Amino acid sequence: MIIPLLVLLLAFVLRLHPVASTEDLATCSPNACGNLIVAYPFWLEDEGQPPCGSPSFQINCNGGQAFLSRSLFGGYQVLEIFTENSSFIAVDNNLPLDDGCPPWWFNISLGLGLGPYTISKKNSEVVVLYNCTKQQQQVAPPGFSRMGCADESFYRLGGAYGDHQREQSGLPPSCRVAVVPVLGFADGSDYVPSMRQGFLLEWLVASGDCTKCVTSGGQCSYANDGTGFSCNCSDGVPPIDCGEFTELDSAP
Template structure:
């Protein structure tokens, strides 16, 4: 029976913030979290007011591990503000041995809104119980000894497609499999490559309301207005404008 466990992003409840309860005159200057620079739409939970970023993009920085995004399983490795993308890895996939991780159901574990898995990613397939020859270029994984285990294969596809089963290769028919996105340009030569691939993460792209760059250019600071659930530009004199300080 064909199975498909694809990474799915669903919605996290917004942080509860009372309308207009926050002092909007406090600075939201870029902050450091290890090697990361945190600025709108991201904000540092526990170190910055919630209005400094969008509720979805709260970063928890404890200094011991890569920071988590909105207290999810996602660990942030890099943030690229120029093209609105994040490099992150899934902690459960990294922390578990390969033969356990391949059975991990990623479809019910991530809860983030306003983010999408980038089409630029490659796809890492986990295949088992194939009734025909495994996909060309597959790498065998020995899971002998684990309860309910069978021979697994790893296979790499060069382009991530969010349509899922609309475009599986014909070679995958007759196999049970799950899919995890990995970074563009990833290489799979042996089963030992698995750990490096999942730890290197994958690309997520964000889309948030408002033009923060235009607000900054007008002399303002980017804010999230919890009362209106919308972007605002905080301008000199304490004014909250809809878009820029030039209005």
């Protein structure tokens, strides 16, 4: 009575992990937004369709440009995604990308909220001193240059992202501090072109099952409630990889 037992076991597995229909998985498949291919764990929001991924990786495609839906003012534009090393490049359009003269400065890390990604240590940093007291405005602190649009503000290029934390006590207490991560310095002197290039982020929470799924010939996606990982195979959606149904069917 081994065969009936296998049938019951397979039915139990399918009940826990029901096969998703093609419609359920349509928006989970890789999609293009302009020149960017949006693929797992990122996904494009589609009005009228159920979520198919973590809200942190939800992408809003606007005019061929991809934006993180759950970022500060929705202004974080995704330029490139590197799924092989769990990283992506983004530009924060909340920054003063035109002239470098914002109404206010802020730390980019705060705009990312509680997302499962961090600013990579591979970035360089632009350190900005602003809202300095009148006494501090008289002279630029060592290593800093005065901003052309604000007498009370100064900036400095250089160093790996995070270096400012080790020298926090050495920064003028009479100024507020903001830090902008950048990939590098476009011309070696101006911070605005550097901000336009964006910065590198790395995500921390990605299913360890994805590699196994792809290796087995499947496609990584989320269940249609946006909370659980699933592997989209040509013959269904088993919980981990495309070999599970075959292994059950061929068991002695």
